[in-house]
Amino acid sequence: MDVQPVLERALDGERRSIARLISLVEDGGHELGDVMRSLHSKTGGGYTVGITGAPGAGKSTLTERLIGRARQDGLKVGVLAIDPSSPFSGGALLGDRVRMQSHATDPDVFIRSMATRGHLGGISLATPEAIRVLDAVGNELIVVETVGVGQAEVEITDACDTTLVVVNPGWGDAVQTAKAGLMEIADVFVVNKADRPDSKNTVRELKQMLEMSEEDRHPEIVETVATRGEGIDDLWTSIEKHRAYQEEKGLLEARRRRRIEREIKEIVVARFRHRVDDVAAGLVDELIDRVVARELDPYTAADRVIAALPSEA
Amino acid sequence: MDVQPVLERALDGERRSIARLISLVEDGGHELGDVMRSLHSKTGGGYTVGITGAPGAGKSTLTERLIGRARQDGLKVGVLAIDPSSPFSGGALLGDRVRMQSHATDPDVFIRSMATRGHLGGISLATPEAIRVLDAVGNELIVVETVGVGQAEVEITDACDTTLVVVNPGWGDAVQTAKAGLMEIADVFVVNKADRPDSKNTVRELKQMLEMSEEDRHPEIVETVATRGEGIDDLWTSIEKHRAYQEEKGLLEARRRRRIEREIKEIVVARFRHRVDDVAAGLVDELIDRVVARELDPYTAADRVIAALPSEA
Numbered sequence: 001m002d003v004q005p006v007l008e009r010a011l012d013g014e015r016r017s018i019a020r021l022i023s024l025v026e027d028g029g030h031e032l033g034d035v036m037r038s039l040h041s042k043t044g045g046g047y048t049v050g051i052t053g054a055p056g057a058g059k060s061t062l063t064e065r066l067i068g069r070a071r072q073d074g075l076k077v078g079v080l081a082i083d084p085s086s087p088f089s090g091g092a093l094l095g096d097r098v099r100m101q102s103h104a105t106d107p108d109v110f111i112r113s114m115a116t117r118g119h120l121g122g123i124s125l126a127t128p129e130a131i132r133v134l135d136a137v138g139n140e141l142i143v144v145e146t147v148g149v150g151q152a153e154v155e156i157t158d159a160c161d162t163t164l165v166v167v168n169p170g171w172g173d174a175v176q177t178a179k180a181g182l183m184e185i186a187d188v189f190v191v192n193k194a195d196r197p198d199s200k201n202t203v204r205e206l207k208q209m210l211e212m213s214e215e216d217r218h219p220e221i222v223e224t225v226a227t228r229g230e231g232i233d234d235l236w237t238s239i240e241k242h243r244a245y246q247e248e249k250g251l252l253e254a255r256r257r258r259r260i261e262r263e264i265k266e267i268v269v270a271r272f273r274h275r276v277d278d279v280a281a282g283l284v285d286e287l288i289d290r291v292v293a294r295e296l297d298p299y300t301a302a303d304r305v306i307a308a309l310p311s312e313a
Numbered sequence: 314m315d316v317q318p319v320l321e322r323a324l325d326g327e328r329r330s331i332a333r334l335i336s337l338v339e340d341g342g343h344e345l346g347d348v349m350r351s352l353h354s355k356t357g358g359g360y361t362v363g364i365t366g367a368p369g370a371g372k373s374t375l376t377e378r379l380i381g382r383a384r385q386d387g388l389k390v391g392v393l394a395i396d397p398s399s400p401f402s403g404g405a406l407l408g409d410r411v412r413m414q415s416h417a418t419d420p421d422v423f424i425r426s427m428a429t430r431g432h433l434g435g436i437s438l439a440t441p442e443a444i445r446v447l448d449a450v451g452n453e454l455i456v457v458e459t460v461g462v463g464q465a466e467v468e469i470t471d472a473c474d475t476t477l478v479v480v481n482p483g484w485g486d487a488v489q490t491a492k493a494g495l496m497e498i499a500d501v502f503v504v505n506k507a508d509r510p511d512s513k514n515t516v517r518e519l520k521q522m523l524e525m526s527e528e529d530r531h532p533e534i535v536e537t538v539a540t541r542g543e544g545i546d547d548l549w550t551s552i553e554k555h556r557a558y559q560e561e562k563g564l565l566e567a568r569r570r571r572r573i574e575r576e577i578k579e580i581v582v583a584r585f586r587h588r589v590d591d592v593a594a595g596l597v598d599e600l601i602d603r604v605v606a607r608e609l610d611p612y613t614a615a616d617r618v619i620a621a622l623p624s625e626a
Contacts, residue, residue, distance in 0.1 A: 150461030150466045
């Protein structure tokens with residue numbers, strides 16, 4: 001596709017063109033570099049909030065409430081819901097997106113599910129690129145919602161300025177939260193479905209876990225009942241406090257620098273993957289046969305692929 | 314370290330040496346290639362079962378029960394618990410591993426937590442390598458347990474021959490399972506904590522979701538109460554049936570071939586990452602400054618890194 005007119009219309013705020021740019025990120029097409037080169041100078045105005053937590057924790061409902069809260073302040077909002085690449089969840093998530101339709105007719109809210117179909121940098125490169133699109137077209141708040149809670153989800157929230165970790169009372173104890181690697185990444189804990197009787201226990205356990213930490217971090221813990229809109233103002237205040245704290249201490253810039261470093265390296269590696277795929281296509285079947293027959297091990301097979309790579313980058 | 318004697322002792326079954334080989338996989342040290350080259354010809358005797366599901370779903374307890382069931386058949390068992398790289402969860406998981414100590418004195422059970430500390434291929438390359446270690450030293454059943462449920466966890470279970478997806482009644486509806494991308498990867502669904510009143514609803518919802526699928530797959534659904542050991546024989550039978558079905562249809566070999574192809578490519582890319590890291594160290598700080606100042610975009614910065622790479626692989 002000729003990206004230049006799409007780019008211009010997206011920067012003018014045309015929703016269909018913004019959606020096409022995000023599809024381009026998903027597919028990892030060769031035009032992507034040009035798009036990113038053009039967009040970069042327009043970015044820097046958006047603040048990014050990541051939301052992670054187990055399936056069913058209420059992340060989508062919280063996202064919807066946060067959109068509503070941000071709109072009260074007149075902010076333009078972009079939402080990315082990160083899906084695994086799955087024909088199944090495509091349908092299910094479509095249904096889910098429908099739940100956010102209270103904002104569907106609002107021209108200042110843009111909601112989009114994203115998977116990584118062909119992007120060789122995977123979701124950890126596609127996420128910052130999609131955020132860049134939403135930033136460049138003028139969104140002041142960008143919400144990134146993950147579907148699951150795991151290693152890749154930690155990377156996804158790495159691309160955000162403030163990370164919310166959503167837990168439920170009775171979800172398992174706070175130890176489960178620690179096991180999933182969520183203690184370190186949470187800037188704010190959200191205990192959602194806080195109308196359940198054991199909510200206070202969950203808050204107390206989280207506090208104890210945080211006190212045990214050697215790190216000098218004090219994420220706030222906010223109780224919400226997202227389905228009824230309870231606690232959303234408190235959550236909004238916690239996000240703003242975390243933002244102000246980071247800006248004051250210079251932490252936001254440090255965080256964004258680390259992110260750019262990672263992104264540059266991932267772009268380099270993704271470009272290399274293209275070369276490997278090209279070479280491997282003609283070579284790998286025979287190598288696999290020999291690895292299966294145990295005549296060859298995968299490391300030696302990798303040596304053969306490397307030897308076959310053209311030397312120019 | 315001199316890996317040759319460690320390798321020999323590991324193949325003789327010395328536990329401390331097996332643990333050292335897995336540490337080597339975690340660190341991604343330069344000796345790793347040699348170790349993998351030596352081990353490959355000894356592999357092929359192990360069958361790998363992956364267990365994924367939300368934190369708190371009961372995966373560790375199920376793993377412990379499966380170990381017990383496999384031991385009844387006299388099988389030698391290796392267990393890998395995949396952790397996010399986290400100082401916090403290190404402690405928490407240690408506590409968790411203690412729960413498996415009913416098998417601690419059994420010489421035919423080897424349990425090990427694994428993170429990826431330095432491996433540039435990340436957990437998706439480290440997992441098949443650690444499985445290879447456990448296979449080569451004679452384990453007949455290898456259980457790989459993930460901590461969370463997300464995109465990386467899907468990749469981890471990709472390295473396994475049979476994947477169990479553990480859900481709980483009341484965990485959220487079956488739609489949540491689909492959203493998390495779990496419908497396609499489950500070879501067997503385990504509804505654990507099936508003594509809860511809404512267990513039958515969860516089973517029914519899963520069945521409905523599976524019927525809606527266009528794929529010709531029929532994963533069994535097994536109800537268990539892992540804490541009391543209930544349903545474990547049924548689960549074992551389902552795993553054996555899935556194995557027999559795959560072997561009969563030639564699906565197991567196809568699955569293992571895809572895995573080897575992915576692994577070869579990941580080794581090539583991981584080796585390239587080493588080169589990028591070397592070059593980037595002296596270059597990236599200045600590039601980041603310019604990207605932050607928006608004089609340069611990340612793609613152009615990546616071009617500069619590529620131009621600085623030495624051409625030899």
